[in-house]
Structure formats: C-alpha cells, structure tokens
Amino acid sequence: METVFSGRLLAKMKRIERSVWFQGFIIGIIIVAALTVGAKTYPLPYSVELAINYLDAFITIFFLVEISLRFMACDDKRRFLKDPWNLFDTIIVIGSLVPLSDTDMILVARLLRVFRVLRLVSIIPDLRFLINALLKAIPKMGYIALLMFIIFYIFAAVGSIFFDQVNDELWGDIAISMLTLFRVATFEDWTDVMYETMEVYPMSWIFYIVFIFLTAFVFLNMMVGVVLDVMTRETAEKEQENQDNHHHALVQQIAELQAQVARLSDKIDDSHKASSQDKE
Numbered sequence: 001m002e003t004v005f006s007g008r009l010l011a012k013m014k015r016i017e018r019s020v021w022f023q024g025f026i027i028g029i030i031i032v033a034a035l036t037v038g039a040k041t042y043p044l045p046y047s048v049e050l051a052i053n054y055l056d057a058f059i060t061i062f063f064l065v066e067i068s069l070r071f072m073a074c075d076d077k078r079r080f081l082k083d084p085w086n087l088f089d090t091i092i093v094i095g096s097l098v099p100l101s102d103t104d105m106i107l108v109a110r111l112l113r114v115f116r117v118l119r120l121v122s123i124i125p126d127l128r129f130l131i132n133a134l135l136k137a138i139p140k141m142g143y144i145a146l147l148m149f150i151i152f153y154i155f156a157a158v159g160s161i162f163f164d165q166v167n168d169e170l171w172g173d174i175a176i177s178m179l180t181l182f183r184v185a186t187f188e189d190w191t192d193v194m195y196e197t198m199e200v201y202p203m204s205w206i207f208y209i210v211f212i213f214l215t216a217f218v219f220l221n222m223m224v225g226v227v228l229d230v231m232t233r234e235t236a237e238k239e240q241e242n243q244d245n246h247h248h249a250l251v252q253q254i255a256e257l258q259a260q261v262a263r264l265s266d267k268i269d270d271s272h273k274a275s276s277q278d279k280e
Helices: 002-018 020-039 046-073 084-096 106-123 125-163 174-185 190-198 202-279
Strands: none
Touching: 002 020, 002 046, 020 046, 020 106, 046 084, 046 106, 084 106, 106 125, 125 174, 125 202, 174 190, 174 202, 190 202
16 A cells, blocks of 8 residues: 555656756756855845845745655666766765855855756756767867967967067067967957057958968858857757657557457457356
C-alpha cells in the first residue's frame, strides 16, 4: 500500500514539475528575483526595502522547494547532480541560503543572488541549447582568437616602431599599441588615431584599413561562422534524436499492439475450443 501511494505521489510530482504552468511560474519568479536585485541598487525608503527583503526570502524558499521537487521527481537521483544544469541550480539555491548580514560571505551571497537570473537558461530549453552550442564552439573559436592575437601583435609591433614619435601615449610600447588597436577594431574614434598618424605618414591609412579588414570583417565573420556551424550540427543531431525516440516509441506501441492481438487470438481460440468441447 505504501509503495502504491509513493508511486502515485512520485507521478504527481513529475506532472507538477513538468507542467507548463509550473515552468511559467518559475520563470516569473526568476524575473521578479532579477527585478529585486536591480531595485536594491537604488536608494529606497525603509518600508520598501523591508518589503523587498521579505520578497527575497520568499523567492529563496520557493527556489529551495522547487529544486527539492525536481530532485524527488528525478528517476535516477544518483545522477541528478551529474547534470551540469542541475548542479548549477543547486549551487545557486544553496548559495542564496547564506544570510545577508555583516559577514565575510556577504559579497558571495549577493553575487549568487545576482546569478539567480541565469536560472532562466536552465529553465528554458532553447536557451540551454544556445549555451551548449556556444560551449562546444569555444575550442574552434580559441584558434581564431589565437590567430587574432598574432595579427594584433604584429600590427602593434609595426605601429610601435613607426608611430611612437607621433603619439607616445598611444604607441609607446607594444602593450599600449595593442590596446590602441583594440580601440581601432571596435571603431572607437579610430579616425582620430588615423588622421594623427597621417600628418606624419600620409600613407598610414593603409595600415588601418588592412587591420580593420582582417579583424572587424574576416575574423568576426569566422567567429560567427563557427557558432552557426556548431548550432546547425546540434540542431541536426537534436532532430535525429527526436526522430529516433519517435521511432522507438512507435516500435514499442506496435509491439504492445501485437502482444494484445496475440492475447485476443489466444482467448478466441480458447473460447472456440471450449464451445467445441461443449457440443461434443
């Protein structure tokens, strides 16, 4: 009896945890938590600040109940924390339980309360998909970043050699030159830097045009291309997995139907045998 009751309770927890309204309510609570974090950055009356503190306590308790419900609804509880998203949510919830008082952990507690906004990523599947694709694209993007660093280093060395006498604050050494080139690559008043060097070296515009073409157009598009390629492959794999799951479900349904038909045929045969025996 207890086993049946626990099974029904577990099934009910799963229905609640996977229901659309519950997921929407969680998203709403996360948004409210983000708004409370932003509100605390403003000078507020004491009554409003007290109400926000009570609301923050309610949100923390709700997150604790929600993560506990997810843990109890999980089929394999030993593998619950092996899921990176579950581990992330658990760390955020446990960190939010740290009281906001004058202790050494106050900054950590505040940071974890800020990071509660990131729980939107773990709740919304499409955001999880984007983050997973971005993480898988990082290795390839690392090689592009390395190549960009080499280009930055070469152009910074050239700029430091030729433009040092033009403006020592912008081209004094290779480190400052790389910072100046980053300013050029982000188009932050880069024409002022270019016109200043053109007064001494009229053809120096070639230096800037080539650098901007390589960094702002070639490498940036390469970064975008890598992310799109990974997302395309991830989408194809996800669709294939959904098709495999659908095919597996159909096979199971067909097997169950065949078993039911076999049982019905056996019953019909048994009824025919019983009727024939009665006639005899």
